[in-house]
Amino acid sequence: xxxxxxxxxxxxSPLIKFGQINVNSLCxxxxxxxxxxxxxxxxxxxxxxxxxxxxxxxxxxxxxxxxSQHHFRSYWAYSxxxxxxDGVGILLRNxxxxxxxxxxxxxxxxxxxxxxxxxxxxxIISLYYPPSGSVHQSICNDLIAKLLSWLDHxxxxxxxxxxxxxxxxDEVAHSNYSSNHFKLLRLLSSRFFTDHQAHSSIDGPDxxxxxxxxxxxxxxxxxxxxxSAPGLFSQVVACPxxxxxxxxxxxxx
Numbered sequence: 001x002x003x004x005x006x007x008x009x010x011x012x013s014p015l016i017k018f019g020q021i022n023v024n025s026l027c028x029x030x031x032x033x034x035x036x037x038x039x040x041x042x043x044x045x046x047x048x049x050x051x052x053x054x055x056x057x058x059x060x061x062x063x064x065x066x067x068s069q070h071h072f073r074s075y076w077a078y079s080x081x082x083x084x085x086d087g088v089g090i091l092l093r094n095x096x097x098x099x100x101x102x103x104x105x106x107x108x109x110x111x112x113x114x115x116x117x118x119x120x121x122x123x124i125i126s127l128y129y130p131p132s133g134s135v136h137q138s139i140c141n142d143l144i145a146k147l148l149s150w151l152d153h154x155x156x157x158x159x160x161x162x163x164x165x166x167x168x169x170d171e172v173a174h175s176n177y178s179s180n181h182f183k184l185l186r187l188l189s190s191r192f193f194t195d196h197q198a199h200s201s202i203d204g205p206d207x208x209x210x211x212x213x214x215x216x217x218x219x220x221x222x223x224x225x226x227x228s229a230p231g232l233f234s235q236v237v238a239c240p241x242x243x244x245x246x247x248x249x250x251x252x253x
């Protein structure tokens with residue numbers, strides 16, 4: 001890949017350990033504290049959260065009193081609609097949050113943080129893609145359009161990009177779905193983004209979502225050309241249980 005042709009910076013990106021998890025709602029203070037304890041005792045520099053179920057009235061106050069005490073920052077995107085499964089967030093550990101220059105969000109499904117380092121700019125995007133189905137088609141199309149605008153801006157302005165999220169897409173388990181279901185994955189592949197779990201796994205990507213009759217791979221971390229692969233975390237692990245029950249039906253990676 002010729003970085004000059006594709007307008008990507010030749011400078012190496014900072015080493016950041018990224019994580020992604022669908023939290024199955026963070027409305028409960030008990031669940032919020034459980035997640036925060038996990039994050040603070042982990043080595044993640046950036047943790048993407050999906051399905052927070054926050055509304056404007058509570059999202060603006062989540063973790064605020066914890067920021068200075070524990071040296072991190074939380075960022076949230078929420079929907080003003082009554083849809084129950086919207087909401088994304090990103091937790092950033094010190095000193096990463098000091099490099100945040102701009103914040104953008106869309107409809108409780110996308111959240112973007114632009115971080116500026118010496119000679120390096122990174123966009124971190126948390127994405128929550130709706131499940132397949134005609135009822136979600138308009139949201140999917142609008143989400144992809146917004147994401148494309150962000151990716152075009154990143155390319156023109158020489159940003160690296162990392163996208164983390166629950167894509168609700170599994171190329172194996174959903175192989176009988178229409179081609180339109182895989183539009184998001186095809187888009188990222190066409191732009192030479194790297195699917196890091198698939199790239200780093202010898203035996204194939206691990207499953208990230210478990211339900212009564214089986215399991216599938218729904219969660220992803222993708223990065224733009226030139227982004228340093230060693231800075232990405234691609235091991236799938238279970239999130240610690242809460243009160244002897246699974247915290248979420250998704251694994252974390």
